[in-house]
Amino acid sequence: MALDRRAFVTGLGVATAAGLLARPALASVPKAFDFDMAPPVDKGEAFVTWMVENRGEDADFLAKRWARFQVLVANRDVVNDANKRAFLMTPRERFVTRANLPRAYDNAFLDIGFGVTISGPHLVGRMTTNIDVSKGFRVLEIGTGSGYQSAYLSHLTDQVYTIEIIKKLAERTRAVYDGLIGEGYTEFKAINTRNADGYYGWEEAAPFDRIIVTCGIDHIPPPLLQQLKPGGIMVIPVGPPGAQHVLKVVKQQNPDGTFTVARSDIYNGRIVPFVPFTKLEGDVIKGTHNGA
Ligand SMILES: C[S@@+](CC[C@H](N)C(=O)[O-])C[C@H]1O[C@@H](n2cnc3c(N)ncnc32)[C@H](O)[C@@H]1O
Numbered sequence: 026m027a028l029d030r031r032a033f034v035t036g037l038g039v040a041t042a043a044g045l046l047a048r049p050a051l052a053s054v055p056k057a058f059d060f061d062m063a064p065p066v067d068k069g070e071a072f073v074t075w076m077v078e079n080r081g082e083d084a085d086f087l088a089k090r091w092a093r094f095q096v097l098v099a100n101r102d103v104v105n106d107a108n109k110r111a112f113l114m115t116p117r118e119r120f121v122t123r124a125n126l127p128r129a130y131d132n133a134f135l136d137i138g139f140g141v142t143i144s145g146p147h148l149v150g151r152m153t154t155n156i157d158v159s160k161g162f163r164v165l166e167i168g169t170g171s172g173y174q175s176a177y178l179s180h181l182t183d184q185v186y187t188i189e190i191i192k193k194l195a196e197r198t199r200a201v202y203d204g205l206i207g208e209g210y211t212e213f214k215a216i217n218t219r220n221a222d223g224y225y226g227w228e229e230a231a232p233f234d235r236i237i238v239t240c241g242i243d244h245i246p247p248p249l250l251q252q253l254k255p256g257g258i259m260v261i262p263v264g265p266p267g268a269q270h271v272l273k274v275v276k277q278q279n280p281d282g283t284f285t286v287a288r289s290d291i292y293n294g295r296i297v298p299f300v301p302f303t304k305l306e307g308d309v310i311k312g313t314h315n316g317a
Pocket of ligand 1: 141142143144167168169170171172173174175188189190191194221222223224239240299300301302303304305
């Protein structure tokens with residue numbers, strides 16, 4: 026694995042292998058992303074060869090990504106070509122901590138510091154598949170975390186907005202994106218980041234075609250529903266602490282101008298625990314938005 030000049034997430038911040046902060050990365054991605062680009066999806070060897078040639082990535086991680094992809098497809102966590110490509114094009118190993126590099130493609134959420142996690146690859150695949158994103162859609166994510174989810178989204182659309190409540194984590198992830206953009210992952214330029222309480226959405230960038238919430242809450246935040254376009258889709262983990270159901274919420278406008286909200290459970294009733302949807306009071310994170 027090539028470590029030189031590559032930024033890895035560490036518990037202390039973004040550091041290069043040399044331990045220097047904010048060192049400009051050298052471009053190492055041979056071919057910039059475009060929406061017509063697609064790696065082979067029928068043979069692992071062809072996929073790895075194509076990715077090494079076009080994206081300059083590490084063959085060992087690519088083999089693990091391919092193996093995880095096979096299980097995602099078998100589970101129907103990703104079902105369409107766009108999501109298959111998005112999963113295969115997103116270097117998950119660049120969003121996990123150094124300690125977790127060997128587990129980057131495990132079927133598991135992983136600690137990323139600050140008491141929060143990067144969601145597991147199956148969950149990311151299933152949630153994103155359920156919002157059915159096309160190029161040109163404006164997508165809002167609540168809970169940037171490691172940055173992996175929004176990186177995945179940037180292979181589906183050129184307009185991604187993501188909010189993280191933990192300031193130091195938001196800064197760290199912004200630096201990860203900047204480092205990767207410097208290496209030639211130009212698709213991550215589509216990702217707009219903000220440090221704020223995502224309960225209130227991103228008014229200036231609204232309305233959104235799609236919203237994806239990656240922290241758990243006991244209700245759907247009214248500002249998020251309000252910032253979702255008519256016909257828009259949101260996925261959000263709703264339920265008591267540690268026992269959410271991942272809901273797909275479709276906002277429909279009736280002929281009389283009123284709105285109907287249709288909900289379905291993307292795991293057919295299975296409980297999926299998420300980190301809490303916390304609350305900002307002034308500059309301090311205090312409690313959660315549950316019960317609001
Ligand atoms: C499961 S984790 C992150 C998963 C993330 N999407 C990824 O790809 O790594 C959920 C994130 O939501 C963040 N979060 C919790 N409450 C929030 C809020 N009110 N506004 C924005 N982010 C919030 C947490 O700090 C955490 O980083």
